Amino acid sequence: MSYVAAMTEFQPLTTPAVRLSALRLSFGAHLAVDDVSLDILPGDFVAILGPSGCGKTTLLRLLGGFLTPDQGTIEIDGADVTSQGPERRPTNTVFQGYGLFPHMTVRQNVSYGLKIAGRSTPAEIRDQVDQALGLVRMNDFAERNSRALSGGQQQRVALARALVMRPHVLLLDESLAALDLKLRHQMQDELRRIHREIGGTFVFVTHDQNEAFFLANKVAVMNKGRIEQFAAPSDIYHRPSTRFVATFVGEANVIEGRRENGTVMIGDGQFLASSGPDGPVEIMIRPEDIRLGKDVSGAAMTLRATLIDQVFQGSFLKLTFAGESGRHYVATLNDEPRGTARALGEKLDLSWDIGRMRVFDKGAA
Amino acid sequence: MNSRLLAPLGVTIGLFMIAPLLVMLLFAFSSSSLLKLPIEGLTLHWFAALTETQGFYPSLVNSLLIALTVGAASTVIGTLAAFGLTAGRHRLRNVSMPVLVLPLLVPPLVLGIVFLSYFSGLGFRLGLHTTIIAQTVTLQPIVILILASRLAGFDWATVDSARDLGAAPWRIFIDIIFPIIRPTILGAALIVMALSLDDFIITIFTIGGENTLPTLLWGMMRKGVDPRMNACAFILVSLTLLMGGLALRLTRTRN
Numbered sequence A: 001m002s003y004v005a006a007m008t009e010f011q012p013l014t015t016p017a018v019r020l021s022a023l024r025l026s027f028g029a030h031l032a033v034d035d036v037s038l039d040i041l042p043g044d045f046v047a048i049l050g051p052s053g054c055g056k057t058t059l060l061r062l063l064g065g066f067l068t069p070d071q072g073t074i075e076i077d078g079a080d081v082t083s084q085g086p087e088r089r090p091t092n093t094v095f096q097g098y099g100l101f102p103h104m105t106v107r108q109n110v111s112y113g114l115k116i117a118g119r120s121t122p123a124e125i126r127d128q129v130d131q132a133l134g135l136v137r138m139n140d141f142a143e144r145n146s147r148a149l150s151g152g153q154q155q156r157v158a159l160a161r162a163l164v165m166r167p168h169v170l171l172l173d174e175s176l177a178a179l180d181l182k183l184r185h186q187m188q189d190e191l192r193r194i195h196r197e198i199g200g201t202f203v204f205v206t207h208d209q210n211e212a213f214f215l216a217n218k219v220a221v222m223n224k225g226r227i228e229q230f231a232a233p234s235d236i237y238h239r240p241s242t243r244f245v246a247t248f249v250g251e252a253n254v255i256e257g258r259r260e261n262g263t264v265m266i267g268d269g270q271f272l273a274s275s276g277p278d279g280p281v282e283i284m285i286r287p288e289d290i291r292l293g294k295d296v297s298g299a300a301m302t303l304r305a306t307l308i309d310q311v312f313q314g315s316f317l318k319l320t321f322a323g324e325s326g327r328h329y330v331a332t333l334n335d336e337p338r339g340t341a342r343a344l345g346e347k348l349d350l351s352w353d354i355g356r357m358r359v360f361d362k363g364a365a
Numbered sequence B: 001m002n003s004r005l006l007a008p009l010g011v012t013i014g015l016f017m018i019a020p021l022l023v024m025l026l027f028a029f030s031s032s033s034l035l036k037l038p039i040e041g042l043t044l045h046w047f048a049a050l051t052e053t054q055g056f057y058p059s060l061v062n063s064l065l066i067a068l069t070v071g072a073a074s075t076v077i078g079t080l081a082a083f084g085l086t087a088g089r090h091r092l093r094n095v096s097m098p099v100l101v102l103p104l105l106v107p108p109l110v111l112g113i114v115f116l117s118y119f120s121g122l123g124f125r126l127g128l129h130t131t132i133i134a135q136t137v138t139l140q141p142i143v144i145l146i147l148a149s150r151l152a153g154f155d156w157a158t159v160d161s162a163r164d165l166g167a168a169p170w171r172i173f174i175d176i177i178f179p180i181i182r183p184t185i186l187g188a189a190l191i192v193m194a195l196s197l198d199d200f201i202i203t204i205f206t207i208g209g210e211n212t213l214p215t216l217l218w219g220m221m222r223k224g225v226d227p228r229m230n231a232c233a234f235i236l237v238s239l240t241l242l243m244g245g246l247a248l249r250l251t252r253t254r255n
Ligand SMILES: Nc1ncnc2c1ncn2[C@@H]1O[C@H](COP(=O)(O)OP(=O)(O)OP(=O)(O)O)[C@@H](O)[C@H]1O
Pocket: A027, A030, A032, A050, A051, A052, A053, A054, A055, A056, A057, A058, A059, A207
């Protein structure tokens, strides 16, 4: 076998827990999932993050087997499950509305899947259910009717009902969205703890950026049925690959410019070396990356702007500037000496590291 | 309007509407054979007399038989129809609902005539069976409407969850869907039975030589009025109220 052949037959050491290849699904004329390819590794806690209607639920239902793709394949642990329904897939889903069986007690709800599987004795089922309820701290509620539970408790039972099946992949659809803020934070902590305790692969749908960053080690940002970027939270935040990701996740200053011969001209008389085709581009800089004062290092950009608004936000100060071309810049400062006040209308120097800027070609998406 | 005024007003209107019924029922226990107030004494004599009336027991049995059969048949048909209408996303849906519910909107008198000419056109001999068919056609829309509104609010995530946990379709129906909507189905059946017991118009057109309690009552009335009829009415009203009450209890949404 030649060296080259050996290279092409090289397989990654771990089979992905989930591999989506060129998935596509449309509802009538509407393309809900558009050419999605994704590798999720065993043990990953993945968040699918995107605005309402972008196809998150649809993608999760494809994963769970509730929908069949028009094109593409779904592999779980290396096995093609594209044509299998949810009853045969090694996945379990926690639905947004929980879907608890209202005519059953908590224990009956959690036992149901094990009973159907018919592989365990009643005593084993009892043990496993107790364990699952212990994991979500619901032991005291085992004999309670599932109708007589609060939202957070229902959420826990739904989680236990899915976990007791020991799914290879656990799917959660906006599971925390219906809870109030405090309970939501509490459940986020619980989910993290559970993932730490039992390991396993979790895929979680949310439109809440904080939730995605808090829970996941990988975030897939979705827009209009496509995955725009799939990366670790810090990469998503600091190295967004598209303008959509940059503005959907966190706040961003977006500056229009043109690239000519490898140089981007920003309106306010600034230049930046950037390789790529000539044409309009957009430049992104995060508000917290903007500093006050001139930079002399040469690895930074500096421009002069007028302070037009300042808002105290507790842990940081949010300043809005107008550049010479009238363009607005937002900067957040958190290393302010207390009580420093600046007058509106004051002209100040703003600077930021060139490495912190991201340049997006405008034609592309 | 002020709610403190509303309550007494409601009670007054309710009394006004219900008073004739109460008086009518009271006469069933009056010791005088004349229907006049005040009544002189209380007796169960008229109930005894009623049971001795020719044809009473057969009518009672017929009434119950028809009510049970119509209740069962229209519940099965109506439930299946409601499932077909709500679960499917097909294009016929907007058309089929009004068509299936049409019998509720046509005056019973017209329906009675239609059934009569239909059955005689087909050469059917009239009897209990024709009444059962006619009442089932007339009453199943009620089941469709009740079930369709229940299914519209049905939490389909329970079904998805059951599937996800490995349940086959028939298991999902037996373990999940049916237990959840069972009270509604029973309630709808009881309402249909109550309406069937009550029915006079469709029945008189389709039952031929047989009698139910309402047609018996009507026959008695043609020969003159006496408190036996009040006793008969009392039995009918009690049966109907009993079923209606049970139905309300069952269909009342919990929580
Ligand atoms: N069964 C369906 N038939 C037709 N269109 C559908 C169906 N399900 C979803 N869609 C459409 O597909 C798109 C994606 O829907 P999806 O539910 O996946 O969005 P989502 O990202 O989960 O949104 P949300 O955050 O609001 O839950 C939407 O435009 C929606 O209207």
